[in-house]
Amino acid sequence: MAERSVPFRDKAIETAPRPEIEKIQTAALRTQIAQALKTPFYRPRLEEAGLSSPDEIRSLADLSRIPFTSKGDLREAYPFGLLAVPKDQVVRVHASSGTTGTPTVIYLTQKDLDLASDTMARCLTAAGATSGDVVQNMMTYGLFTGGLCFHYGAELLGAMVIPTSAGNTLRQLKFMKDFGTTMVHATPSYLLHLHQAIADEGYSRGDLRLRMAVTGAEPHSEELRLKIQDKLGIEVYNCYGMSEMNGPGVAFECVHRAGMHVWEDRYIAEILDPDTLLPVPEGEIGELVLTILCRDAMPLLRYRTRDLTRFIPEPCACGRTHRRIARFTGRTDDMLIINGVNVFPSQIEEVLLRTKGVGANYFIIVDKDGVLDKLTVQVEITPEMFADDSRVINALRERLKSELQALITINPVLEIKQPGSLPVSEGKAKRVSDLRPKE
Amino acid sequence: MAERSVPFRDKAIETAPRPEIEKIQTAALRTQIAQALKTPFYRPRLEEAGLSSPDEIRSLADLSRIPFTSKGDLREAYPFGLLAVPKDQVVRVHASSGTTGTPTVIYLTQKDLDLASDTMARCLTAAGATSGDVVQNMMTYGLFTGGLCFHYGAELLGAMVIPTSAGNTLRQLKFMKDFGTTMVHATPSYLLHLHQAIADEGYSRGDLRLRMAVTGAEPHSEELRLKIQDKLGIEVYNCYGMSEMNGPGVAFECVHRAGMHVWEDRYIAEILDPDTLLPVPEGEIGELVLTILCRDAMPLLRYRTRDLTRFIPEPCACGRTHRRIARFTGRTDDMLIINGVNVFPSQIEEVLLRTKGVGANYFIIVDKDGVLDKLTVQVEITPEMFADDSRVINALRERLKSELQALITINPVLEIKQPGSLPVSEGKAKRVSDLRPKE
Numbered sequence: 001m002a003e004r005s006v007p008f009r010d011k012a013i014e015t016a017p018r019p020e021i022e023k024i025q026t027a028a029l030r031t032q033i034a035q036a037l038k039t040p041f042y043r044p045r046l047e048e049a050g051l052s053s054p055d056e057i058r059s060l061a062d063l064s065r066i067p068f069t070s071k072g073d074l075r076e077a078y079p080f081g082l083l084a085v086p087k088d089q090v091v092r093v094h095a096s097s098g099t100t101g102t103p104t105v106i107y108l109t110q111k112d113l114d115l116a117s118d119t120m121a122r123c124l125t126a127a128g129a130t131s132g133d134v135v136q137n138m139m140t141y142g143l144f145t146g147g148l149c150f151h152y153g154a155e156l157l158g159a160m161v162i163p164t165s166a167g168n169t170l171r172q173l174k175f176m177k178d179f180g181t182t183m184v185h186a187t188p189s190y191l192l193h194l195h196q197a198i199a200d201e202g203y204s205r206g207d208l209r210l211r212m213a214v215t216g217a218e219p220h221s222e223e224l225r226l227k228i229q230d231k232l233g234i235e236v237y238n239c240y241g242m243s244e245m246n247g248p249g250v251a252f253e254c255v256h257r258a259g260m261h262v263w264e265d266r267y268i269a270e271i272l273d274p275d276t277l278l279p280v281p282e283g284e285i286g287e288l289v290l291t292i293l294c295r296d297a298m299p300l301l302r303y304r305t306r307d308l309t310r311f312i313p314e315p316c317a318c319g320r321t322h323r324r325i326a327r328f329t330g331r332t333d334d335m336l337i338i339n340g341v342n343v344f345p346s347q348i349e350e351v352l353l354r355t356k357g358v359g360a361n362y363f364i365i366v367d368k369d370g371v372l373d374k375l376t377v378q379v380e381i382t383p384e385m386f387a388d389d390s391r392v393i394n395a396l397r398e399r400l401k402s403e404l405q406a407l408i409t410i411n412p413v414l415e416i417k418q419p420g421s422l423p424v425s426e427g428k429a430k431r432v433s434d435l436r437p438k439e
Numbered sequence: 440m441a442e443r444s445v446p447f448r449d450k451a452i453e454t455a456p457r458p459e460i461e462k463i464q465t466a467a468l469r470t471q472i473a474q475a476l477k478t479p480f481y482r483p484r485l486e487e488a489g490l491s492s493p494d495e496i497r498s499l500a501d502l503s504r505i506p507f508t509s510k511g512d513l514r515e516a517y518p519f520g521l522l523a524v525p526k527d528q529v530v531r532v533h534a535s536s537g538t539t540g541t542p543t544v545i546y547l548t549q550k551d552l553d554l555a556s557d558t559m560a561r562c563l564t565a566a567g568a569t570s571g572d573v574v575q576n577m578m579t580y581g582l583f584t585g586g587l588c589f590h591y592g593a594e595l596l597g598a599m600v601i602p603t604s605a606g607n608t609l610r611q612l613k614f615m616k617d618f619g620t621t622m623v624h625a626t627p628s629y630l631l632h633l634h635q636a637i638a639d640e641g642y643s644r645g646d647l648r649l650r651m652a653v654t655g656a657e658p659h660s661e662e663l664r665l666k667i668q669d670k671l672g673i674e675v676y677n678c679y680g681m682s683e684m685n686g687p688g689v690a691f692e693c694v695h696r697a698g699m700h701v702w703e704d705r706y707i708a709e710i711l712d713p714d715t716l717l718p719v720p721e722g723e724i725g726e727l728v729l730t731i732l733c734r735d736a737m738p739l740l741r742y743r744t745r746d747l748t749r750f751i752p753e754p755c756a757c758g759r760t761h762r763r764i765a766r767f768t769g770r771t772d773d774m775l776i777i778n779g780v781n782v783f784p785s786q787i788e789e790v791l792l793r794t795k796g797v798g799a800n801y802f803i804i805v806d807k808d809g810v811l812d813k814l815t816v817q818v819e820i821t822p823e824m825f826a827d828d829s830r831v832i833n834a835l836r837e838r839l840k841s842e843l844q845a846l847i848t849i850n851p852v853l854e855i856k857q858p859g860s861l862p863v864s865e866g867k868a869k870r871v872s873d874l875r876p877k878e
């Protein structure tokens with residue numbers, strides 16, 4: 001990669017040495033505990049844990065004394081159980097777009113909102129965006145944080161923001177052309193759809209000034225990112241966030257696009273074993289647990305995201321000291337335990353997607369074979385591969401088996417399937433069948 | 440009405456004597472001319488009118504030298520013909536939600552956006568809203584100004600803003616109840632729908648803390664406002680605006696709800712005869728023509744709104760000196776000229792709506808009767824009235840005839856129709872049929 005200038009929004013903070021980051025975190029954590037003690041939800045829980053005063057937090061090591069918070073707790077605390085300020089200080093409410101049942105809600109004061117916007121502006125700066133960019137935000141505006149919170153960050157950056165919201169692809173394309181849009185914010189699947197529409201509508205690359213996309217809100221593989229980059233001829237930046245944590249921008253890629261920096265002055269990130277809830281060894285995969293440090297209205301301590309990732313231990317070439325997290329491996333809910341080993345369907349998918357000759361569909365079956373678990377992976381191959389010599393197909397099977405065993409330490413049964421013979425599925429969950437008897 | 444305290448956001452400006460308002464307007468108009476001269480659209484037009492420098496504006500009387508701008512001009516200038524600042528100073532683009540064809544677009548700098556938000560916050564303050572209000576904004580978020588621009592104003596006021604956007608009525612109700620919403624922003628028809636849903640879902644008045652609604656974006660009668668106020672037990676405030684003028688908040692009702700104050704330090708309002716384009720006598724109906732005074736990025740001079748209204752000459756009890764405009768009478772596009780007299784379907788509707796025994800539908804037919812025009816009004820009556828004595832029905836007919844003649848100075852043919860016999864229609868336009876030969 002050619003040398004690129006590395007822009008910062010707040011260089012001193014973004015490149016602070018680890019002891020300084022930890023000092024900031026410790027002070028901010030104390031403030032968050034003080035806020036939490038003002039809420040009906042946290043007060044009894046913290047007191048029970050011996051944390052009846054923020055002064056109990058003397059160093060980051062005291063983090064482990066704080067009880068966890070789950071999505072279920074958010075629902076239990078609805079509507080005001082987690083509110084730490086008088087209602088008239090709240091200027092914004094966001095809520096999960098939601099399935100039925102109790103929504104999960106967040107509250108922001110004006111100061112909280114300003115910090116959230118500043119965090120988002122910092123993300124965009126790290127990715128090389130400037131006030132000269134024309135930003136078309138294709139995420140839904142309203143209660144969903146992905147629309148408005150990104151919008152506020154891009155506006156604070158000083159970019160020209162076009163709040164198109166989601167949908168209406170033909171208008172999106174017209175505006176991209178007419179206003180010279182340089183950056184879009186959209187889900188990976190919408191970016192693919194956009195690429196198809198550009199082709200279908202007869203736009204040429206010269207019609208558009210698009211140079212980058214920010215994407216998130218949907219799990220996707222590195223292969224898909226590379227495909228979108230290649231097809232649209234742009235840079236695609238991963239963004240991690242969730243509505244509980246003020247939406248997008250908790251972690252963001254810098255221009256090196258090699259993992260997402262977690263903004264550690266505003267969030268404490270832990271990566272824990274989802275069973276023992278103890279830290280995993282540095283660099284290993286576990287559940288991301290987040291504590292927000294930049295919110296007066298609604299503290300959220302050690303929130304279990306259920307998202308699986310790992311820290312990237314090496315320092316980043318950009319000079320930022322805030323640790324990076326890797327692309328997500330999946331959700332704890334997706335995790336399969338096979339003969340005592342944690343296996344994520346996304347790991348299997350990763351091997352299949354990068355192998356030439358493998359088709360669009362696959363299916364994972366876990367069953368009992370006597371006392372042991374048995375993993376079967378059914379793989380559709382491409383029509384070209386299917387028409388090929390059986391020795392070539394056998395070689396593909398053996399290669400997949402050995403690559404999977406190397407990655408997940410389990411030797412799977414690998415069944416090669418005719419193109420189109422497996423059910424077409426939208427989500428990862430539908431690609432897995434666990435036939436073991438429930439205990 | 441009981442004495443109410445009259446809140447102001449900026450009392451000195453809102454109650455400034457007329458000469459001071461005119462001084463502000465003159466200075467701001469000069470700035471707008473300076474900005475307009477930077478645009479490809481206005482420069483040649485202003486030069487042709489002898490206005491090649493802002494110094495040509497010596498007093499408000501010079502306003503009449505400025506050429507008009509129409510919606511068609513906006514389309515002609517698309518996308519950048521009206522942009523008066525470098526693109527990297529623009530932070531916001533809004534566009535007409537639009538029909539097909541070229542959209543109309545506005546641009547705002549950060550300063551423009553701050554002023555627009557301040558104007559909206561001034562409106563809400565005038566209506567008695569405070570930072571203690573819980574505001575649920577049911578207008579669509581995105582390119583439409585009605586959602587985001589109102590949102591920014593409510594946020595600047597410091598209210599708790601719930602950006603629910605449009606639709607999903609059951610969730611709207613749930614949030615109104617759970618968060619104690621005190622103010623909603625919605626169209627009149629959605630307010631009626633909301634009232635119905637409240638009844639259907641079994642909410643009681645005690646479940647809700649709603650005390651006021653801001654409504655706009657849709658023409659509606661005073662009768663409808665009173666009906667909504669009565670049904671929901673709240674105060675309903677009229678708001679006038681349009682995307683070309685930064686959206687809602689150009690004019691707004693104070694707590695007296697007797698016409699909308701136009702914020703004359705930020706807009707110059709003229710009411711002109713749509714044919715001669717000269718001012719109508721004070722208090723008479725004409726076309727509202729607006730010049731925005733608070734926008735660097737995109738000046739808009741003497742913009743023909745096509746909306747028909749009149750100034751209310753009397754001073755308002757609230758003490759504001761900014762003139763009020765009356766509820767809109769219609770659009771110049773709707774105006775019928777019958778035997779040389781300007782008639783608006785809304786005037787006819789007003790008489791029908793307030794008369795007991797008249798049903799939901801009516802139809803207006805204009806035709807030739809020899810050399811003269813003939814106006815026929817078909818009116819459905821209620822089932823109760825239809826079942827009544829024919830003398831009662833005849834009395835109703837004569838009463839409607841005489842009331843209409845008093846208002847529009849034309850003696851209509853009045854046809855009483857059986858309930859359900861006229862086509863059900865959504866908009867005013869579909870209720871009029873002009874059968875006269877085109878000249």
Ligand SMILES: [Zn+2]
Binds near residue numbers: 254256
């Ligand atoms: Zn980096």
Ligand SMILES: [Zn+2]
Binds near residue numbers: 693695700756758
């Ligand atoms: Zn008033």
